[in-house]
Amino acid sequence: MTESAAAPKMSARDVKVFYGDKQAIKGVSIDIDMDNVVAFIGPSGCGKSTFLRTLNRMNDTIPSARVEGDITLDGEDIYSSKMDVVQLRARVGMVFQKPNPFPKSIYDNVAYGPRIHGLAPNKAELDQIVENSLVRAGLWNEVKDRLSESGTALSGGQQQRLCIARAIAVDPEVILMDEPCSALDPIATAKIEELIHELRGRYAIVIVTHNMQQAARVSQKTAFFHLGTMVEYGDTSDIFTNPREERTRDYITGRYG
Numbered sequence: 001m002t003e004s005a006a007a008p009k010m011s012a013r014d015v016k017v018f019y020g021d022k023q024a025i026k027g028v029s030i031d032i033d034m035d036n037v038v039a040f041i042g043p044s045g046c047g048k049s050t051f052l053r054t055l056n057r058m059n060d061t062i063p064s065a066r067v068e069g070d071i072t073l074d075g076e077d078i079y080s081s082k083m084d085v086v087q088l089r090a091r092v093g094m095v096f097q098k099p100n101p102f103p104k105s106i107y108d109n110v111a112y113g114p115r116i117h118g119l120a121p122n123k124a125e126l127d128q129i130v131e132n133s134l135v136r137a138g139l140w141n142e143v144k145d146r147l148s149e150s151g152t153a154l155s156g157g158q159q160q161r162l163c164i165a166r167a168i169a170v171d172p173e174v175i176l177m178d179e180p181c182s183a184l185d186p187i188a189t190a191k192i193e194e195l196i197h198e199l200r201g202r203y204a205i206v207i208v209t210h211n212m213q214q215a216a217r218v219s220q221k222t223a224f225f226h227l228g229t230m231v232e233y234g235d236t237s238d239i240f241t242n243p244r245e246e247r248t249r250d251y252i253t254g255r256y257g
Ligand SMILES: Nc1ncnc2c1ncn2[C@@H]1O[C@H](COP(=O)(O)OP(=O)(O)OP(=O)(O)O)[C@@H](O)[C@H]1O
Pocket: 019, 024, 042, 043, 044, 045, 046, 047, 048, 049, 050, 051, 062, 064, 210
């Protein structure tokens, strides 16, 4: 059986999200695998971020939000009462629009998660995790001589790579990125995009982006959202050159959004 190799990392089935009485997501089903970076695109307010946040139960932090439907990680129901949400958010890490390092040293930003989760039995191993995570996030060479300086003193692009290192440090399986470049200049953006290429395959990656060129550059699969539904999901090259749905075509040709 080749089933396990082909099994999706995450699956969502008929997911609906409500904020109070208002329905923001109207029955979305999608599979996310390890091999492809997935981009969520669509006009403002269509529900991309809301849906992204269901994948690691970030919606739990919004009192009015309610999620229906099924979402699994390696076949396990992430909304089950047995699911440890702190553990889940380590397995499904998140990087936000605005870089949000803790007001701590660069070292402590990265060491924070491994310490909480007890991943390093001693200082030498913690040092190694911090170094590996910073290397993988493409930041090590820039910060290796100033690990005790504050993370908030770095440039915006460096801060975002620090946040990626922080997510990587707890050895996640999935990384969710919610418009990770929208606060960055073009050079810092290019570095993050390069990094996404390098991280592909090691982690399942889902990125919400307003920028269609970015979706085309970094992803192999694209999901187009509109008014709380997922209109179309397929190979990025098809979505951008030969979409099946008229609404997708209208959006990518700039007719609305
Ligand atoms: N905390 C909240 N409380 C109430 N409604 C919300 C909340 N967050 C989002 N919404 C609503 O849910 C809908 C989807 O919003 P969401 O932010 O998910 O869209 P989006 O596609 O990510 O938008 P954008 O691209 O502008 O970030 C919108 O109508 C929005 O107003």
